[in-house]
Amino acid sequence: MRNLPARWCGLLLCVVSMFSQAGPVLEKVIDGDTVVIRDDTQTYHLRLLDIDAPELHQAYGKQAKRSLSSLCDTSIIVQPQGMDIYGRTLGRLICHDIDASQHQIEQGMAWFNSRYSKRDDLKWLQVQARQQKTGLWQQARPMPPWIWRKRYGQHYHRQE
Numbered sequence: 001m002r003n004l005p006a007r008w009c010g011l012l013l014c015v016v017s018m019f020s021q022a023g024p025v026l027e028k029v030i031d032g033d034t035v036v037i038r039d040d041t042q043t044y045h046l047r048l049l050d051i052d053a054p055e056l057h058q059a060y061g062k063q064a065k066r067s068l069s070s071l072c073d074t075s076i077i078v079q080p081q082g083m084d085i086y087g088r089t090l091g092r093l094i095c096h097d098i099d100a101s102q103h104q105i106e107q108g109m110a111w112f113n114s115r116y117s118k119r120d121d122l123k124w125l126q127v128q129a130r131q132q133k134t135g136l137w138q139q140a141r142p143m144p145p146w147i148w149r150k151r152y153g154q155h156y157h158r159q160e
Contacts, residue, residue, distance in 0.1 A: 024078045031056050032064025032109050033101075035093065037078055045088040049081055050101045050117040051110035058148045060136040064109040067135075071095045071103050108135020111144050 027036040027043060032053025037046045053068075054061040072095035079092040093100040104110035105125045112119075112126040130137045 024076055026072050026076050029065055029069045032068050032104060046078060046093060047084055047088040047090050048101045049090055049092055050113055050119050050122050051104050052113045052145050053104060053110040054136060054145050055148055058145060067104060067107050067109040068100060071098060071100060105129060108137045
């Protein structure tokens with residue numbers, strides 16, 4: 001019985017150690033395809049692979065951000081794949097065992113990025129979302145974000 005406080009301290013140290021070595025944490029959703037991640041060593045921007053979501057000031061931009069926010073909260077897995085020219089980490093984000101890029105396409109909240117991705121599964125999910133008029137595909141002629149950025153991007157500063 002005299003060692004009871006020492007045992008509780010040992011147990012408490014184990015619990016604290018488990019939480020201090022927890023995985024990555026989603027700090028903030030920037031828009032429909034970019035988030036801020038904090039892990040044990042750094043905080044960084046993660047740009048989701050395979051998709052391009054509408055910009056915040058573009059039609060469906062705020063909805064795309066909300067869609068990603070509603071999917072991802074505390075249970076995330078990050079699979080980094082490299083860096084882009086803006087210094088963002090490129091990678092996959094898994095939220096509650098769901099690929100966030102796949103989710104965004106299924107919800108009609110992003111375009112499949114055929115220029116940089118070879119994932120045929122996402123290409124076909126976009127075809128389905130478009131046929132079903134899901135999300136941004138409800139518009140008669142949705143403007144892809146890469147065209148929107150060329151036309152209007154200089155008028156808007158990057159949101160963070």
